[in-house]
Amino acid sequence: MKTVSSFVEHYLKTKPFLLGSLSEGIINLTSLARIMMPEVEKQLGKDIKQGAVVMSLKRLTEELDFKINHRISKVIRNIGEITVRSSLNDYTYMLSDTLLSKQAELISTINLRKDVFYTSSRGVNEINIVLSDTMDSVMEELFKAEKQIQKINDLSSITIKLPHENVNVPGVYYYIFQRLAWEGIVLYEVISTSNEFTFLVSEQQVDIAFRVIKDLKNV
Known part of the structure; x- marks a missing residue:
């Protein structure tokens, strides 16, 4: 069953630079959710509240940023010569x-x-x-x-x-x-x-x- 969260997660993972920009706080979540709304509703086949998309973006941005960047940053900080x-x-x-x-x-x-x-x-x-x-x-x-x-x-x-x-x-x-x-x-x-x-x-x-x-x- 498709949910708002599952669609938003898939959407973020297919946009190479988007997650990085979100983690840097340089993208407004409300504006992004507004852009995503037509595609979310099309995929889920029903009307969706914009606030639900914003909440999913906020949660997934924090989760994915930690999963990806926490481990990566440990490696990057230890770059050698x-x-x-x-x-x-x-x-x-x-x-x-x-x-x-x-x-x-x-x-x-x-x-x-x-x-x-x-x-x-x-x-x-x-x-x-x-x-x-x-x-x-x-x-x-x-x-x-x-x-x-x-x-x-x-x-x-x-x-x-x-x-x-x-x-x-x-x-x-x-x-x-x-x-x-x-x-x-x-x-x-x-x-x-x-x-x-x-x-x-x-x-x-x-x-x-x-x-x-x-x-x-x-x-």
Whole structure:
């Protein structure tokens, strides 16, 4: 049986930024309830008092905010080292029979250069390589026979060390990416392991992105 509370809960969960805005107190519950009224009555098939929707919004906002943000904030406050690197290039190639052997040659070369940043991820049809721009000529020579899908220059990376319990807490990445999105940060790549992740932004936005991540530790 559908109830006002069940519909309101579903409504909030399907609006990615709405719950966060509600928890910050920047959305008027009465105004939101007024907007929701036609859809609530349509779904429930009967007339509903606006006050019932307001009460459901108030209760669910408090409950969902606690369930989600209380556990997340404990993880976020324990963020470890934040490492920033600049002057990076992002290469994307179509997968081929020869590409992995070329990548192996690249890694052998990089092993001799401790100052070089390198990371890679492989998808179903393509592979992505992020590399210090000092290796650009080496990269272009090694991969000249491969089909390049995209190349982006002048990027910076921010690597975040997360506490081990992050893998058991839903919403940690969403919380971080939400804050970055609110600041208009464009993420070119996101590469993660169990307890850390790296994202790439333009060098023009790296200072803002770093400030966002640093401020998260004060939630």
